[in-house]
């Protein structure tokens with residue numbers, strides 16, 4: 014394992030992790046389906062998706078704990094897909110931490126170094142424990158640490174080997190919300206400090222967005238979209254991404270034309286514009302989408318007919334059907350003339366009195382914030398609250 | 409729950425439990441008491457206090473020799489049964505093979521067979537192959553390993569099945585090959601189970617009378633000695649041995665659990 | 674295989690690991706048991722010196738059953754009574770350890786097994802002292818007129834059953850404790866809201882959940898008790914002899930191997946049948 018001891022140089026291209034047509038089947042069930050993925054060196058990469066979508070399986074294939082049914086995995090151009098786990102320049106932070114209960118913290122962290130016959134174990138372990146702020150805990154056993162401390166030991170135990178890629182499988186899943194937020198910042202700090210590629214699995218979209226440079230949204234064994242948090246949020250590629258990452262209003266519309274930069278659609282009689290770069294379909298029936306916080310409400314004069322200003326989209330004739338005050342903002346549900354309920358978040362800036370249930374309102378937003386999705390996709394895909402609701406109704 | 413019901417479950421259960429414990433300790437109290445018995449003709453009643461038995465534990469001829477025999481057999485039987493049983497347990501939990509159901513049955517059956525049946529059938533076997541004249545140390549050992557084996561398999565298997573496979577995966581992820589993973593992770597984590605199995609084997613072997621009685625030839629183990637002596641009237645030193653065994657085992661168990669508390673697993 | 678294997682491995686190693694242990698059980702348990710079954714069908718007129726002929730003498734069974742009917746039935750009866758008594762004693766103890774002992778849990782567990790660190794025989798002989806005619810138990814019972822003047826405890830069925838109950842009690846306590854301990858206390862609390870009294874809540878929730886331990890415990894107590902003969906020998910008289918005494922005597926004193934073997938097979942068969950019926954009715958899964 015000569016290349017294990019080499020310090021990866023942050024930003025140095027070429028040590029990328031690549032998965033090519035990787036498939037994993039358990040019997041007849043396909044857990045990961047023909048996956049292609051490139052993780053650039055030094056990135057904080059998040060693999061995000063609902064439970065059972067194949068995140069852990071993907072990670073385990075990279076670690077060598079599961080053998081791909083098909084496909085290849087390379088690191089820095091070297092094919093590692095058939096190597097034993099202990100021959101791979103990869104380390105894992107397990108979801109359950111998997112700390113060795115019969116070894117103290119020092120020996121847990123030293124485990125990888127000792128197996129590789131590295132010198133100066135004591136010095137390195139000491140520095141690593143300092144990095145994760147556990148200096149002085151070396152003599153304790155895993156059972157004598159809190160959840161957050163155990164999590165940091167698991168991290169230190171993997172990081173000390175300076176792997177080319179560090180895999181983290183929902184490392185914060187077992188922590189309470191406060192500790193979670195704290196550890197997110199901590200993890201991000203450590204990653205920036207050591208410059209190692211992190212592949213972080215999570216099903217918490219907020220966690221992925223705050224930490225990662227790049228997010229891959231996974232669903233049913235395939236990657237739906239890959240990009241920076243901003244890209245994914247502002248121009249989702251599928252209804253699943255639009256709902257799983259934040260919330261979206263999706264309105265059925267027909268493409269009626271286009272101009273210089275925009276695709277023009279007709280939604281229940283209103284003319285909407287969306288930037289062509291955010292249009293996943295440019296003809297036929299589409300979902301016209303907008304994030305709830307991008308929408309402004311104006312008192313509806315019962316459809317005063319005033320044409321929307323240039324660059325603005327306008328839906329008229331709504332009725333406020335629900336108002337919830339959430340402190341910094343207020344969440345409105347607005348029933349549209351065609352029966353659909355749309356969600357609007359408004360900042361409580363105090364500039365205007367809030368609306369009440371029954372008030373007539375119009376919706377207005379900058380057309381730049383509109384995206385168009387394939388109408389063949391389920392408008393509620395990835396919408397967890399909707400899934401819970403319909404499930405509740407079914408039983 | 410009614411108030412009466414609650415009170416009953418709160419206190420009565422504990423009180424009954426304490427009474428049962430007293431019942432369990434009653435004979436021990438007698439064993440300790442009788443070890444100080446200034447014994448006359450009546451072997452089963454307390455006659456008066458003396459330290460003589462404790463000062464001369466090996467007084468009755470042949471008793472200490474029998475204790476040593478039992479220790480030797482117990483040690484070797486434990487070694488054999490623990491080794492063979494641990495291997496079987498690993499095979500059962502970690503490997504695929506044909507005839508799993510038959511194997512499980514074969515392991516279960518000795519535990520369900522009365523000792524008198526096991527002992528007599530073994531004697532019948534030894535007799536039929538013409539070994540009845542040379543029964544002794546070896547035949548006792550063979551028999552003890554046989555009936556301890558199943559208990560070892562069950563004990564170690566339970567521990568092994570409860571082992572989180574993530575431990576071994578984590579070791580492999582941290583550059584330990586299969587061999588290192590086994591010796592540094594799997595084995596130390598299963599070790600308490602193996603230890604428990606060994607202790608169980610030792611006590612089963614050391615204490616066995618029935619199976620031994622059929623296959624002992626001229627070899628006298630401690631239970632065999634006590635049985636023989638019981639026909640004539642047992643010497644009080646038997647109770648000295650009983651008391652020492654009790655104290656040693658108690659010290660071992662309490663010491664072990666104290667050690668474990670100091671360094672929680 | 675290239676990637677680490679997380680599941681079971683199919684390999685020669687598995688068979689190699691099994692081989693020595695299973696071989697031992699086959700040679701020293703299975704073969705003798707089969708041999709015993711064969712012996713039970715030998716010509717009863719043979720002897721150890723002249724050798725036995727295989728005559729498929731099923732009449733051996735009939736002879737054994739008719740001659741030794743009393744000790745047979747006595748064995749099953751004593752074992753059954755001892756098992757029930759052990760259950761009655763063990764359940765509150767196991768329950769107390771599991772739910773009431775708090776930080777004394779481990780200590781109480783040690784106390785349960787501690788008496789069994791001394792030799793089985795030494796303990797049984799201690800019972801002989803305890804139950805002796807001038808012992809405090811007998812005299813107390815006489816004072817209370819439960820036992821008539823000159824009435825005895827030693828050398829009666831009571832003594833034998835007491836000894837049996839005592840000797841196999843831990844085999845009842847430990848499995849019961851193991852299954853009680855797994856019960857989520859919140860379940861019991863929830864049920865005590867549902868059912869008016871403690872007894873119903875116990876019957877509907879605790880008892881069913883402790884069933885696996887109860888089944889294992891009764892089997893582990895009944896089987897050795899049915900085959901035991903030490904308690905009958907030391908605490909009883911020939912009038913309390915169980916089938917174990919008979920087998921021991923036939924094998925070692927009378928050297929009547931076919932009859933002894935027939936008794937062993939009947940005992941074994943009776944136990945296996947009872948266990949199977951019992952396990953099926955109690956509905957527990959795999960035992961090993």
Ligand SMILES: Nc1ncnc2c1ncn2[C@@H]1O[C@H](COP(=O)(O)OP(=O)(O)OP(=O)(O)O)[C@@H](O)[C@H]1O
Pocket residue numbers: 039042043044062063064065066067068069070071216
């Ligand atoms: N060893 C296995 N045998 C059979 N099916 C498996 C196995 N491991 C995983 N699966 C299945 O593969 C699918 C993906 O599992 P995976 O553990 O990768 O999900 P995940 O995305 O990590 O989910 P979670 O967020 O719940 O951890 C699941 O449907 C799971 O049931």
Ligand SMILES: [Mg+2]
Pocket residue numbers: 068069070182
């Ligand atoms: Mg997972």
